[in-house]
Amino acid sequence: MATLYWFAGSGTYATASNWATAAPIGSFTATCSTGSTAFTITSGTPALAVGMTIKNATNTIVGVIASGSNPNWVLQANAAVTATAQPMRGATISGSAPNSATPDNVVFDANASGVGYTVTIGATFTAQDFTVSGGTVTFTGTQTTNFRGNISFAGSTTTWSNTGSFTIVPTTASVTIGLNTGGTSINATVVFNGVATATLRLDSAVTLSSGRSFTLSGGTLSLNNFGLSCSTFSTSTATAKTINFGSSGTITVFGSGTVFNLTTGTGPVTISGAGSRNVSVTNATTTAVTVNPGTRTESDAISFTFSGLAYQLTLTAGNYNSLNFSGYIGQLQNTAITVYGDYTLGTGGQTFAATITNGTTFASTNATTRNIRSNGKIIPFPLIFNGVGGSWSLFDALTCSNIATGVTWTNGSINLNNNNLTLNEFILPSTAATFTFGTGKVIIDSTSGTSNVSGGSGVTYATATSIYNFVGTVNSHTIGLGFTGTNVPSIGLPASAGIINLSGSANLDTTGFTGTLSLTSPTLYNTIITPSITTLNASGTLTFATTTASNTTVSVSNALGGTSTALVFNAQSGRSITLQSNITIGNTRNTSFTGAGTVNLNGFTLTTGTVLGSGGSITMNNGIIVVVRDDVAVGGPVWVDNAPSKVDFNDATGSIQFSASSPKSMDTNTTSVLPTIAQTGSGNFTLTNTNGTALNVTNISSTGGAVFLGQALTFYFTNFTLSGCAFSSANVGVRSTVSKSSGTVSVSNLTISGINAVGGAIWNAFTSNGNVNGGSNSGWNFTAIAGAVNSAFFLLF
């Protein structure tokens, strides 16, 4: 192909000889055919006039404007030369390309005198490279211009007013076409319709005039980190196409209607670019706007920024990268969208459609934290967090409408970033996830009627204080939190009436709450159940626990009623649960001691139906355990260790009391010293160890009911002050042994049977003190003997 210079504006574009093959020399130059040639100009500077001369490429005068008037002129070539020649560029170019099969490069140069000129596009034409190299050149007309090569207006002051399609149609495979508009806005529809492997590369910003659209029909549009601005952007044809945003390229659409649509062509659309792939949508009218990015994935999702007047905005259901509504003041329609990047709501008057059936899903799987900034907007639609490996941080407080909307968190991690998250429903993940509160809180609002918080068994709380505050009056909250790790979420209840249905695991503080608290098998850590609550119901198993990292305290000011409540203490190794109040559970219910840690009664009283010892230890600290049930009702001992596991005692203060009026027993294989065992009921009481080893007992007492000791077992007593009851082996025919290392035991009103008394102590059970030798005893002094120090000693002689 040749490079032709259009510097004379003569003849028709279709005639190759009307173009120069070299750059212009000197002032006005022209090439033209001999004789008269009509041409048209609609505007230009300077104004044409009959008599103007025309020069050729070698600056030789070749003609003159013979006649005509604006815009139609007649050029007379090879006419006489006038002495007052003026430069001229006004011209009409029309027809097909000089060589349509292999278009020429065309160049519009600067006018030698510096004045501008106008080129009217009279008919469709095609060029290879198209260059306006300098000067002030205006292109007008209504005809299509086709470009197959580079297009550059750089260095010139070009006005492109030709409204015909500005079509870039490379036909060569893998060719790259540069487009440098040099600040010129193009008042035409721009179409890039290359073969699939061709590329249109922006070499500057490309801005289309108002109402002008950009259509990507085929090939790659490489923004090359520049901005493309158009009224609307769409695709067409079945040819494969790509938009390469580069690291910072942007597309700005400023029209209305469907302003960005990648689904209008049947060919596949690929989005690439290492940046966030930004499309800015602005609209200076209130006409509705729709964007449709087509089928996107996380790796090629597009970011959108919205601004302008109060137009209604519809995001076609699908996947988006970041969404930024900060400059948007219209009404956002409710569609089901997925957001992989940041999410920012409007700082101004942005509103939401009344329909809220569709949720917005945050689905990033990227390690980079995504920010959510609500700017004070209340979100009326559900939010879903579901991105494996993703993480989100609140830039500011996030509030969801309290009308049946909330957050479903399935995967990923959330950081409140010291902000509050307010919602009506919150479903937390069972998969591994991290929840960071900082000084922020989750506020559960049941103002609309009910609220629900559930799940979270996979959640690790990053901070020690993670508070769920429940608010809303005379309504119902259902709470079922889970967690993993060592930081426990805390539940704060409203300082008002209402209904709290609590399950799951948490710290609990009911201070101020005056309604009904219903416990359904919760695991509670630091616990304060205050007398302010009007009704306390409990069902299932109530567990007080510690983590491996922290001790807990428990204060329950109300009796734990309910129909099937069992109490479990589960302190981890090296950790303790310390009572801050008495605890009373239903008299048919069991208390289990599990875990390897300690339960510290701290001087308080635990009242329970039965006890199962499966691990750990009890620090009595002068506390009392009252066991109220009997063996008949239980079908076995009311206190039993889950041998070989057991519960031990860290001190021997306080007492364990058995109060049933029917037979009851304590079957323990503890190796520690039992605190005082008190038989406070009228039914028989048996202390035994079916595991067969001896027991150490601080003391034993009775208010009248019989006391039995396990047969053939030895009981080492620290003190022995039992009186006023029957005292025997559980099987009189097989003696039990009581042992005390020193001192004198003096009992009264005991009827002793099958008891062997040993150790360094003197065992006096004088009949004069109301004692009765029931038989099968040994080691007891039933009759006072002066000077006796050890009845066993005298037996030897």
Add this chain to the structure above:
Amino acid sequence: MIVIPFKFEFEFATYSDAITLEEDHTLTDQDIEDIKQQRLNTWLSIIRGESIT
């Protein structure tokens, strides 16, 4: 050729462009800044729906 890329960033959009000049251009720095500003103003006018004169 000398290519001078420039960018104006706004919260709602970014204008990214470049000025291409001959090696022997005679523009001053101020001239270049004026060109940048003029291009930005044109762009802002278009996307704001303002008439361009």
